[in-house]
Amino acid sequence: MVIQSTSPIIVVANRLPFIVGKDENGKPVRKQCAGGLVTAVAPVVVETNGLWIGWPGVFLEDNLEYIPESSPNDKSPTAGLKSEQVIPVNLPRDQFNAYYNGCCNATFWPLFHSMPDRALFQADKWEAYLSVNEEFAKLTMLAVRRVIAKEPGVVPLVWIHDYHLMCTANFIRSACEAEGITIKLAFFLHIPFPSWDIMRLFPWDDELLQNILGCDSIGFHLEDYCLNFIDCCHRRLGCRIDRQRMLIEHNSRTVSVHPLPISIPYERFESLSKTAEAVVKNNPEEQILLCVDRLDYTKGLVHRIKAFERLLEKHPEHIEKVVLLQVAVPSRTDVKEYQELKEELDMEIGKLNGRFSTPNWSPIRYIYGCVSQEQLAAFYRDSSVALVTPLRDGMNLVAKEFVACQTKEPGVLVLSPFAGAGTAMLEALQVNPYETELFSEVIHRAITMPKDERELRMKLLRKREKERDVNFWLESFLKSVNCYTKTSDSENRLM
Ligand code: ADQ
Numbered sequence: 116m117v118i119q120s121t122s123p124i125i126v127v128a129n130r131l132p133f134i135v136g137k138d139e140n141g142k143p144v145r146k147q148c149a150g151g152l153v154t155a156v157a158p159v160v161v162e163t164n165g166l167w168i169g170w171p172g173v174f175l176e177d178n179l180e181y182i183p184e185s186s187p188n189d190k191s192p193t194a195g196l197k198s199e200q201v202i203p204v205n206l207p208r209d210q211f212n213a214y215y216n217g218c219c220n221a222t223f224w225p226l227f228h229s230m231p232d233r234a235l236f237q238a239d240k241w242e243a244y245l246s247v248n249e250e251f252a253k254l255t256m257l258a259v260r261r262v263i264a265k266e267p268g269v270v271p272l273v274w275i276h277d278y279h280l281m282c283t284a285n286f287i288r289s290a291c292e293a294e295g296i297t298i299k300l301a302f303f304l305h306i307p308f309p310s311w312d313i314m315r316l317f318p319w320d321d322e323l324l325q326n327i328l329g330c331d332s333i334g335f336h337l338e339d340y341c342l343n344f345i346d347c348c349h350r351r352l353g354c355r356i357d358r359q360r361m362l363i364e365h366n367s368r369t370v371s372v373h374p375l376p377i378s379i380p381y382e383r384f385e386s387l388s389k390t391a392e393a394v395v396k397n398n399p400e401e402q403i404l405l406c407v408d409r410l411d412y413t414k415g416l417v418h419r420i421k422a423f424e425r426l427l428e429k430h431p432e433h434i435e436k437v438v439l440l441q442v443a444v445p446s447r448t449d450v451k452e453y454q455e456l457k458e459e460l461d462m463e464i465g466k467l468n469g470r471f472s473t474p475n476w477s478p479i480r481y482i483y484g485c486v487s488q489e490q491l492a493a494f495y496r497d498s499s500v501a502l503v504t505p506l507r508d509g510m511n512l513v514a515k516e517f518v519a520c521q522t523k524e525p526g527v528l529v530l531s532p533f534a535g536a537g538t539a540m541l542e543a544l545q546v547n548p549y550e551t552e553l554f555s556e557v558i559h560r561a562i563t564m565p566k567d568e569r570e571l572r573m574k575l576l577r578k579r580e581k582e583r584d585v586n587f588w589l590e591s592f593l594k595s596v597n598c599y600t601k602t603s604d605s606e607n608r609l610m
Contacts, residue, residue, distance in 0.1 A: 117158050118589050119600045122272040122299065124156070124165040125258045127251055129219075129279035131201055132157050132193045134172030135179055143183045146172075147191045152276065152305075154192045154380045155585040161195040164265070166258040168251060171203035174211060202254050206247065213243035215279070220447055222317070223278040227306045228413045228507040231316050233452070241319055245282055248326075252286030259291065259298055272299045272598055275330065278306055282322075284329030301332040301596050303375065306509040307535070308340035314347045321351055328354075328365040332596050334375040336510045336535040341372045373595045376535065379515045381584035387492035388520035394493045395440070402562055404439045405498035407491065407513045408505075409446040410483070412456050415506040415531065415548040416443065420463045420479070422504075422554035427471050427478060430559050435476045437562060439502075442482045442494065457483075495520035500527045500561045503534060504548040510535035514543070518576045525573035527561040539579065542572040 132153040133145040160167055173179045182198040185191075206214075217240030225233035255273060262271045275283055284300055291298055314320055324347055327333060335341050341361055348354040348363050355364040361372040395403060404423070408414040423439050441464070447453045464479050471478045486494070495501070501517040511534040518528060518540075530536060530543035537545060546557040593599035 117162050118586055118593065120159055120163050120272065120593050120598045121600050122270055122598045123163040123262050123266070124160050125255060125262065125271050125273045126156055126160055126165070126167045126169075126276065127255050127273060127280060127283060128152065128167070128169045128276040129215075131169040131171050131182075131203060132167055132196065133191070135182060135203070136172070137179075143179050143181065145183055145185055145189070145193070147193070152377075154383070155589050156274075157192040157196060159589065160200065161193075164200070164262075165271075166200050166202060166262065167196065168202045168254050168258055169204060170206065170211070173205075174208040175205045176208055202258055204247075204251055204254055206250065210243060210247060213240050214247035216447070216450055218244035219279045220450060223281075224306070224413075226313060226317060227278060227309050229307070229309050229313050230413070230507070231313055233412070234316070236316075236318050238318075248280055248282040249286050251280055252283045252290070255283065255287050256290045259287075259296060260294075263296065270297050270299060272301065272596060274592075275300070275302045277304060282326040285326050288329045299332070299596055299598070300330045301334065301592070302327060302330040303334040303592070304340070304509070305336075305377070307337075307507060308335050308343045308347075310343050311347050311350050314343075315351065320347070324348055324352055325365070328352075328363065328370050330370065331368075332371050332373065334373045334592060334595065336374070336376045337538055338374040339538075340509075340535075341374050345372060371595070373592075375588060375591050375595065376539065376583070377510050377512070377588050378580065378583055378585045379512050379519060380586075381515075381519045381581050384488075384492055384495075384516050384519035385522060385581075387489055388496040388522045391489045391493040391496065393497055394490050395497055400436065402437045402499040403494075403497060404437055404500045404502055404558065404562070405442070405494055405517070406439065406502045407442045407494070407516075408444070410443040410453065410457060410460070411446055412452065413505055413507050415504050416441070416456075416460055417463055418506065418548045418551070418554075419502055419504050420460070420467060422548070422551050422558060423478070424467050424470075425551055425555035426558050427467075429555060433559075433562065434471060434478075435473060437499075438477075439479045440482070440494065440498070441479060442486060442491075444485050445483065491516070492520050496523055498526055499524075500529060500558070502529045502558070503536070504529065504531040504546060504554070505534050506531070506548055508534040508536070512536075514540060515580050518573070518580050521573050521577065525566070525569040527564050527569055527572070528576065529557055529561050539583075540576055542575045 136146045138144045182201045184198050185194045221235045345356050349356045363370045464481050468477050495517045503514040514536040528543040531548050532545050546554050
């Protein structure tokens with residue numbers, strides 16, 4: 116199903132929907148990096164003849180000037196995206212590092228996840244952030260002009276994504292005003308928006324807020340994040356606000372704010388789970404407790420290992436009966452903090468395995484690397500319990516993917532209330548990951564839950580996620596900016 120938009124969409128995101136790499140002959144090729152955003156949005160960009168602006172995964176010094184076309188057997192969501200619909204932001208390595216590692220990941224990531232002690236505030240990195248955001252804005256203007264030249268009179272919808280690009284809107288707005296161009300400007304944040312108490316720690320908070328307000332429409336996953344943002348604009352900038360209608364007045368304009376909880380391509384995961392070959396082939400008596408995360412300190416991996424250790428201490432009946440399968444995807448591996456986290460996790464897992472292993476069983480199986488979506492679907496399907504227990508998370512798609520893949524024996528979702536997903540997925544077993552003792556009891560309850568209770572909980576979880584999938588998210592966004600038109604599928608259904 117392809118959702119239609121009345122305006123051509125120009126997506127501005129830190130990354131392109133694929134990475135440009137080289138094949139064995141040194142020729143540039145597209146390498147896929149499927150995520151929710153790409154799956155949902157790339158087809159609409161293709162349909163509306165829109166464009167995608169982002170970092171191609173290589174540096175200016177790499178001299179990979181052109182974007183390759185997709186290969187003929189490409190079945191990814193970006194297959195129809197022609198190279199002329201892609202504008203790479205080519206940056207020198209040093210500048211990219213100062214912006215990406217220095218500011219995005221060292222400042223905004225921890226701060227917005229309410230972990231200010233981990234956040235670094237460095238004027239030179241903030242400057243780099245602003246200049247890279249300006250570069251993205253310049254290339255966005257190139258895209259806007261290209262779209263208008265093709266279809267005079269059209270009003271392009273520029274959709275900026277995430278905490279990497281919070282300061283592009285005003286550059287784009289000024290350029291459009293100078294050239295007499297009309298566009299719609301929207302922004303979506305994929306991580307939480309913190310409370311005023313946290314936001315005010317950022318030394319350049321007023322500049323940041325004013326830049327986000329350069330958009331006409333601003334989306335967050337949850338109502339709580341929307342209210343935090345509105346509150347910050349009121350208290351820091353003195354903006355007039357309407358909390359109920361989620362409107363902010365700024366520079367004689369009205370900016371609207373929308374809760375838009377992101378989701379997953381539910382049907383894709385469900386059908387993968389029906390066909391994917393089993394990956395874990397072992398004792399059918401053994402129950403798998405599955406954990407799938409990017410290796411990040413916000414995801415609470417070490418807290419979870421501690422709770423599992425407590426479970427084995429208190430409930431030795433689970434020894435040789437359950438296995439915790441940790442699938443951790445490497446992330447930001449060039450950052451010292453992430454290297455230290457990996458060392459800590461390796462150590463904790465080693466300690467626990469050393470303590471509890473028997474000649475034929477180890478309590479934790481640990482995969483450090485990327486696995487394919489097919490494999491992931493098989494893991495989700497064949498696990499009894501999923502432990503999704505971040506310390507803080509904007510939404511968390513793993514919880515939703517697990518639910519979509521429960522097509523055999525119904526399993527149990529254990530979910531942290533500090534993940535955005537926890538707000539709606541109320542039939543999951545909720546647990547505070549900081550409360551080790553209680554956490555271990557909740558795992559015990561999940562392992563021993565009777566089938567009828569599992570079935571009922573999973574049925575309700577699946578129903579909601581099926582209805583509110585990623586297409587629902589995209590439709591809600593397009594409605595919020597008045598660009599929604601019926602899909603070709605729904606037109607067919609009406610006939
Ligand atoms: P992330 O922090 O990356 O996203 P999440 O929402 O859980 O977190 O998405 C992770 C994705 O990576 C999932 O689709 C999962 O399938 C995949 N993945 C995880 N481990 C993998 C592995 N080992 N191999 C292959 N794939 C793996 C940010 C925010 C979230 C928000 C999303 C979307 O931090 O809160 O939900 O954006 O807005």
